[in-house]
Every structure is written in C-alpha cells, then in structure tokens.
Amino acid sequence: MKRHSLLTRLWHWLNALCVIVLFMSGLNISNAHRYLYWGNYGFDPADAWLVVPRFPGWMTIPGYYDLAGARGWHMLIAWPFALGLLAMWIAMLLSRHFWRDLRTTCAEWKPAAIWRDIVQHMKLDFSHPGAKYNFLQKLAYGLVLGVFLPLMIFTGMAISPGLEPAAPWLVEIFGGRQSARSIHFIVAWGTCAFFLVHIALVLLSGPVGQLRDMITGGRREA
Numbered sequence: 001m002k003r004h005s006l007l008t009r010l011w012h013w014l015n016a017l018c019v020i021v022l023f024m025s026g027l028n029i030s031n032a033h034r035y036l037y038w039g040n041y042g043f044d045p046a047d048a049w050l051v052v053p054r055f056p057g058w059m060t061i062p063g064y065y066d067l068a069g070a071r072g073w074h075m076l077i078a079w080p081f082a083l084g085l086l087a088m089w090i091a092m093l094l095s096r097h098f099w100r101d102l103r104t105t106c107a108e109w110k111p112a113a114i115w116r117d118i119v120q121h122m123k124l125d126f127s128h129p130g131a132k133y134n135f136l137q138k139l140a141y142g143l144v145l146g147v148f149l150p151l152m153i154f155t156g157m158a159i160s161p162g163l164e165p166a167a168p169w170l171v172e173i174f175g176g177r178q179s180a181r182s183i184h185f186i187v188a189w190g191t192c193a194f195f196l197v198h199i200a201l202v203l204l205s206g207p208v209g210q211l212r213d214m215i216t217g218g219r220r221e222a
Contacts, residue, residue, distance in 0.1 A: 003213050004213060004214060007087075007088070011084055011087070011088045015081065018080055022081060023191075025073040026070075027055040031065055034054060036050040037178040037179075037182065038182060039179060041176075075160075078153075085145075085150070088145075100132075102133065102142055108138070114135060117135045152191065154170065155183045155184035164177065
C-alpha cells in the first residue's frame with residue numbers, strides 16, 4: 001500500500017507551484033498599495049493598521065513592478081489552485097483519508113499529549129507509531145487545508161473587482177472589502193510560514209526519502 005496516493009502526490013506538487021506563483025505575484029500586487037485597513041474602505045495611510053514593506057523584484061512575479069501583469073498571473077493560477085483544493089477535499093472525504101489520517105482525537109488534545117509531541121519535535125523525533133501523522137502534523141495540515149487555503153480562495157474572490165459585484169454577500173461575510181484584503185494578506189503569510197517550516201522539517205527528517213516518497217508514493221508502514 002502506497003504511503004501517498006497518486007492524487008495526493010499530484011496535488012502536492014501542483015499546489016506547491018500554485019502557492020509559490022500566487023505568493024510572488026501577490027507581493028507585486030501588494031507593492032501597488034502597501035497599506036492594510038479594516039472595513040469597506042481604505043485610502044488614507046493614516047487609517048491603516050499595517051504598512052507593508054516594499055518587496056524587491058527577486059521576490060515578485062514579474063520581477064519588476066507591473067500591477068496588470070501580476071494580476072494576470074494571480075488570476076491564471078488561482079483557478080488550478082482552487083479546483084485542485086476542491087478535488088483534494090472531495091477525494092479525502094470519499095476515501096476517508098481525512099477521517100483516518102488527519103482527524104484528531106480527544107486524547108490527542110490533552111495538554112500532556114501535546115507537550116509530549118512538542119518535546120519530540122524539539123528533539124527532531126518525528127516518529128508516530130500506529131498513525132500516519134502525529135498530533136502537531138494533523139493540526140498543521142488541518143489548519144492549512146481547512147482554514148488557510150479556503151480563506152485565501154474566498155477572500156481573494158471577495159476582493160476581486162470582477163467577482164465582487166456578483167457576490168456582495170461574500171464581501172459582507174468578511175466585514176468589508178478592506179477587511180477581506182487584510183485577512184487575505186494574513187493567511188497568505190501564514191501559509192508561507194507553514195511552507196517554510198514544512199521544508200525545514202523535511203530537510204531535518206531525511207530529505208532524500210521524503211522526496212522519493214512524494215514522487216513514487218513510497219510504502220506505508222504497517
């Protein structure tokens with residue numbers, strides 16, 4: 001039995017590509033107006049709750065300031081990103097992968113159990129006998145798959161000039177267009193933080209084997 005199904009592997013690499021392009025093109029878009037607000041409107045920098053730094057060209061797509069080009073890349077990649085996440089959730093629910101491997105139990109939420117997992121991670125001990133993932137991994141994957149990525153999609157729709165008039169209720173859910181923009185920024189950086197931690201842990205826990213399993217599927221432990 002494969003450790004990672006073909007669909008999981010395809011989605012993993014597609015999603016990684018989408019997140020990178022979306023993040024880098026988003027930084028270019030951010031350079032157009034580096035102030036974040038709450039509510040429906042925001043123009044005056046004095047009303048901003050956060051001033052975002054200007055990002056250099058090597059961090060952005062395109063590699064120079066081009067708002068129209070960045071929006072083009074953002075919208076182009078948003079579709080495979082959203083459809084891929086939808087397909088992944090349908091597959092996880094139908095195959096019971098979510099219930100079997102990602103669902104946390106009441107016992108795992110006990111403070112002693114959480115602290116034990118934290119200590120094991122600090123010791124670079126990533127073993128989890130009897131389960132595919134330990135509690136911290138389940139929590140991280142659940143937060144990203146169930147909160148961060150869906151929020152990026154829906155807040156992105158709420159601030160899209162083309163979609164906002166067709167679904168004003170979506171803007172209202174987030175408390176206004178500027179609030180949706182702020183939430184979009186926060187979850188984008190939260191996803192980036194997860195991405196960096198994920199890469200660091202892969203490097204610390206045997207990158208060759210981890211990459212091989214995510215390409216070939218590997219073998220699931222009994």
